[in-house]
């Protein structure tokens with residue numbers, strides 16, 4: 001159904017980003033007969049898995065789940081060597097997908113999209129790249145990722161530092177050898193917690209600069225048991241379908257049946273202990289029905305983990321510093337680790353509390369806090385990302401109004417897929433969709449399928465544009481907030497609310513009503529003739545038709 005068969009310089013759809021979402025979009029839209037072109041800032045496919053090459057980087061969703069479902073041949077033939085995929089393994093898989101489905105021929109690598117402007121006369125988007133190239137298409141799909149804009153804090157003196165510094169989200173491809181070095185890691189989110197145990201094994205001394213303690217559970221990674229792989233693969237289609245009937249888009253965990261407060265203390269201890277031994281964050285949060293909605297229930301789980309930290313870390317002062325006390329467990333991304341807390345028992349590891357004694361400056365020789373100086377040869381910023389809105393706001397997206405203006409006080413979307421005032425602009429796992437609160441590849445596939453069906457609908461009805469209605473967007477944003485307010489999530493100063501970026505408006509960004517409810521809503525909207533969207537024909541095409 002190509003829209004521009006006589007104008008080869010134009011594309012039907014431009015896709016920004018060639019991570020897991022962008023790649024599937026290329027494949028799916030090509031199948032519709034559309035001419036697509038993807039632009040990717042990196043030198044290869046993979047998005048987050050291309051950039052985040054820090055030591056210990058690994059997915060916190062099990063590999064048999066964290067993979068594409070769109071091709072049964074693909075999911076049958078790929079062998080995951082471990083329970084949780086490492087970054088190199090996942091990147092190998094994504095490269096395999098790109099080759100197997102011949103996706104690279106439609107991707108321009110090392111090319112960053114700087115501007116995207118909509119022309120409502122022709123109903124087309126024109127993008128400009130950092131290579132000075134221009135391209136035009138009817139549809140523009142932002143597959144720009146939610147955690148793709150790395151941010152390091154503005155600490156005075158970094159430019160004077162005589163050692164080397166790194167950001168976990170922009171890790172050198174050749175790797176970094178910390179052997180014999182004095183290393184400082186700033187940040188104890190997932191990236192810090194995963195990299196700290198590995199860096200500690202190499203470094204002469206490792207200083208961990210912690211502002212806020214986070215909850216982390218043991219991943220219990222193991223080589224993939226062959227019988228588990230065989231059983232999973234035999235049942236793959238049913239498991240993939242079942243994943244949509246779960247809150248986080250991950251099947252295989254029996255749903256909880258009762259509140260934590262309905263169990264005795266001994267029952268709770270046994271339940272949490274079993275989950276702790278089994279490993280995994282979803283299964284832990286599935287211990288009881290109300291861990292994410294009832295503070296009293298949550299306290300029981302939070303305290304269980306604090307007790308584990310105290311039992312693991314030998315120095316009581318360090319243990320206490322590592323005990324999170326400012327948010328309920330699960331309201332920030334619950335981290336999975338391998339020997340994180342044990343690492344603090346090493347002689348060569350020091351935990352530095354920068355909440356009490358903030359970092360003042362980076363010096364040529366290291367780092368100075370309010371009360372001490374640390375000599376360092378290398379600094380690792382594990383300080384996170386301008387999450388969910390950062391990548392879109394870095395591009396000058398305009399349809400009259402700009403995205404930067406529209407989202408000045410926080411993101412506003414309809415279903416996390418489209419934005420009122422921005423026709424024909426689709427997002428894959430945009431803000432106010434469950435993306436980051438679910439199995440991300442499933443979330444990408446669901447969005448791409450929805451978008452592809454929507455494009456077919458437009459084509460079949462002779463429309464050249466679709467746009468979210470303002471009322472529908474307002475109602476969705478309201479619903480998003482209401483759902484979040486019924487949970488404990490807003491209690492945490494997390495990147496879910498933009499708290500990690502100074503000056504970013506505090507708005508709860510992901511949809512936490514669960515994958516099941518969300519997908520049902522998306523399907524209903526489509527079945528009802530794309531309720532909440534309006535359609536039309538461009539001025540140019542109307543004129544053409546009139547002549």
Ligand code: NAP
Pocket residue numbers: 058059060061147153154168186187188189190191192194210211212333336354382383384385495499500
């Ligand atoms: P993050 O969760 O945002 O953690 C950033 C860390 O840096 C926090 O400890 C934060 O402290 C600290 N920090 C930020 N600015 C600072 C400053 N100015 N001074 C001192 N400390 C500062 O980032 P992340 O660890 O990169 O993880 C982001 C998300 O990526 C995760 O939540 C997860 O969704 C995803 N991820 C997943 C995996 C996985 O699948 N296993 C691995 C890595 C990342 P405060 O808390 O005090 O702000």
